Amino acid sequence: MIMSLNPSNCLLVFLFFFTFLFTLCLSFEARNPEVEALIGVRENLDDPHGALSNWDEDSVDPCSWSMITCNSDNLVTALGAPSQGLSGSLSWMIANLTNLKQVRLNNNSLSGAVPLSLASLPQLTFLDLSFNNLSGPVPTFPTKTFNIFGNPLICGGHSSEKCSNLVLASPLSFDVNPSSDVQEEDLIKLGNLRSFTLKELRHATENFSSKNILGSGGFGNVYRGKLEDGTLVAVKRLKDLTGTTGISQFRTELEMISLAVHRNLLRIVGYCATPNERLLVYPYMCNGSVASRLRGKPALDWNTRKRIALGAARGLLYLHEQCDPKIIHRDVKAANVLLDDYFEAIVGDFGLAKLLDHAESHVTTAVRGTVGHIAPEYLSTGQSSEKTDVFGFGILLLELITGMRALEFGKSVNQKGAMLEWVKKIQREKKIELLVDRELGINYDRIK
Structure with a gap:
């Protein structure tokens, strides 16, 4: 289009x-049975960052809830809450979402067994439970993609053969240790992106000097930075780390950018994560924003404006x-x-x-x-x-x-x-x- x-x-x-x-x-209509099913799922989970805080049992349907996707008939088809710090167990009531096609709960701390009831969902095509603390037995799933890698009690050590027939993805791994006293070490491992220390980025931005601010918004500030090798970068320093917004944006940007690589989409150079800081590092754009x-x-000029429109269109x-x-x-x-x-x-x-x-x-x-x-x-x-x-x-x-x-x-x-x-x-x-x-x-x- x-x-x-x-x-x-x-x-x-x-x-x-x-x-x-x-x-x-x-418009959409009420789906009370699905509300009941999801509330049952939430009651079995510990949600320290409030990722599911707007799941209201008095709602007429769950289609406005975070982490939920609905189809055109307002039926729940996807539940996606990766890297949200969730613990507890996954309730069997999830199988009451009979139109569910995708479940993404990777990179949390879920424990207990994988619900056998999940195997009964007729339309489930993608299930990612990787990097949790789940235990067996593992049901046989008819899904096209089933990823349970990174669960030590199932796939670790001497149990690796249990995962040998599964389709294994490469999900993002966020392993932040809030109790650590070391605040200038990078605390996550992610793909091939460069991990910066907070000290490096402080030096690059002259201690986040106000004179280096390129822009600001609800997320925080973006600073012009210069790395030790002379490379110019833009450093986004996210705020609101006491709530879920900043942390969620950090994870979202990393996940999305890892999926989308195109000449008209911004690539990421690296990142830094400490108990008190989340920073994203991008190439420096010398001509700024369209705004x-x-x-x-x-x-x-007109030709430049046309080229900008076409480039943005190609990216979208x-x-x-x-x-x-x-x-x-x-x-x-x-x-x-x-x-x-x-x-x-x-x-x-x-x-x-x-x-x-x-x-x-x-x-x-x-x-x-x-x-x-x-x-x-x-x-x-x-x-x-x-x-x-x-x-x-x-x-x-x-x-x-x-x-x-x-x-x-x-x-x-x-x-x-x-x-x-x-x-x-x-x-x-x-x-x-x-x-x-x-x-x-x-x-x-x-x-x-």
Whole structure:
């Protein structure tokens, strides 16, 4: 859908398409038996970080709960809570979720036996219980992917043959020891990424000097840094480590970036994790973000704006169509599209991203994102999908065309969504040329 846009006439096509998206509205109905099943699962778990804190037994359905994915019929099809510090046992009641297709509970501290009832789920195609403390016996599962590697009582030591016929993935391993007195050693092991010490990153950023701040947001600050070998980097220092937001974003970004590798997606250089710090290290983008460039001088020329739009589109298309499971970014905006040395678009900041099986229509969560960039159906229902990202991409297109930022435009007239109303008004009056950034003069592609 995104790739079908023709840069020379994308403006008119987008406006009609965007008007259609603006009117989308989804609804869902109660599924009390699934609420009961999930509450039964939660009661057997110890959840120290509150990952399941919004699982409310009085809810009419669980589709708005964290860690839960529902299909278009509002039936639970996936439970994903990897690396959440969960302990306790996995209740047999999970098998009452008869439409369940995926279960991801890897990298926790679950103990006890794997529920035999899981083997009765007819649609279960992916089960990842790796890196827990589970014990046998292990049921025979008809799943395409069943990963129980890293459970010492089942697959460790002399019991490795029990895992020999299983499909083993390479999940992320977070092994943070909160009781450690050593705070400048990296405390996790992850793939081939470089692990930095806190001392290294303090030195690179001049002790996180305010003069090196590249940007800031609800997540924390991003600092310009220079490594000992002279390499320039951007260091994201996450805050809110006393709650779940910062830790969750840290894990999410690492997991998502490990799945998505594309020239128009931000890659990660390395990370640092201590009991009191979570830091992510990225390549330094000398041309900043699209948001900063829209405010800067000289103005971006039309061809550069088209190249940015196409680059961002390619990155999103990869996330939606070529990743398995697909990735919903959920925060597509000018501030999260960076520009490399050649002004190529690099989509970054995966802290709000969600995984979604290709068979699913949406995932339901608490609404997160940026005012002015949130799709109306996501805002009203909490249901996000690739359409949510397309809406954000549409706002990005408007910002590239007009040279204005949606949020600032709304603030100027004290009305959220004001840019959309303004665009629709111009469309009705057939004065589309008024949308074009005045800084471009006559140097842009006209609609014929």
